[in-house]
Amino acid sequence: MSIAGYQPLCAQLGLTQGIPYTPQWSAAPDFLQLIVDHVLTHQPHTIVECGSGLTTLMLARACVLNGHGHVYSLENGADYAANTRAEIARYGLDAYSTVLHAPLLPHTINGRDYQWYDTTALTAHDIGLLIIDGPPGFLQHHSRYPALPLLRERLAPRCTLFMDDAARPDERELVEMWLVEMPAARHEYIANERGCAILHLAKT
Ligand SMILES: C[S@@+](CC[C@H](N)C(=O)[O-])C[C@H]1O[C@@H](n2cnc3c(N)ncnc32)[C@H](O)[C@@H]1O
Numbered sequence: 289m290s291i292a293g294y295q296p297l298c299a300q301l302g303l304t305q306g307i308p309y310t311p312q313w314s315a316a317p318d319f320l321q322l323i324v325d326h327v328l329t330h331q332p333h334t335i336v337e338c339g340s341g342l343t344t345l346m347l348a349r350a351c352v353l354n355g356h357g358h359v360y361s362l363e364n365g366a367d368y369a370a371n372t373r374a375e376i377a378r379y380g381l382d383a384y385s386t387v388l389h390a391p392l393l394p395h396t397i398n399g400r401d402y403q404w405y406d407t408t409a410l411t412a413h414d415i416g417l418l419i420i421d422g423p424p425g426f427l428q429h430h431s432r433y434p435a436l437p438l439l440r441e442r443l444a445p446r447c448t449l450f451m452d453d454a455a456r457p458d459e460r461e462l463v464e465m466w467l468v469e470m471p472a473a474r475h476e477y478i479a480n481e482r483g484c485a486i487l488h489l490a491k492t
Pocket residue numbers: 310313314315338339340341342343344363364365368421422423424
């Protein structure tokens with residue numbers, strides 16, 4: 289996707305001074321449109337995302353349009369965290385976004401080892417929206433699986449999860465793992481450019 293494909297979203301959100309865009313790494317416009325529409329419609333107060341960048345900027349701007357909401361972004365790369373923070377500051381969005389440098393640490397879940405974000409500095413609770421666009425898939429098998437088991441206790445009674453790159457076999461498998469563990473979750477799959485998994489989660 290060329291940067292021109294982001295133009296409608298930039299216009300909608302008033303991001304008129306340029307955006308941090310990297311081909312391959314930035315979320316595609318069709319994924320961004322889904323999460324922005326969700327924020328504008330459902331107005332979550334607490335948003336957590338895994339993997340910062342363009343998503344952070346657009347989610348924070350959507351919070352501004354709502355007049356409330358905060359995006360907590362877990363970012364394992366110190367440089368990427370600094371870049372995202374600079375973009376957030378450039379657009380005056382600091383009150384709506386906290387980018388946490390969260391190095392990957394070993395976590396054992398159900399007897400399997402993963403590298404996943406350090407959540408020590410994450411203060412967010414009652415998470416109404418969880419966006420999963422990291423850690424990168426090449427790091428390990430089922431790289432994004434730990435998000436749900438490790439953040440589950442912090443979710444609001446009703447929470448929606450969006451995961452990018454859900455067309456990949458690895459992500460398809462880990463969605464099945466989540467659904468086994470959370471059978472009450474409702475799963476939607478959007479066959480957009482890279483695939484988007486949506487889980488509607490309700491505490492029972
Ligand atoms: C898919 S990217 C996240 C993109 C972000 N959500 C966005 O829409 O811009 C996942 C992670 O890859 C890493 N990353 C970002 N750009 C990268 C690049 N050009 N090369 C290598 N890793 C990168 C960062 O740690 C980032 O959190």
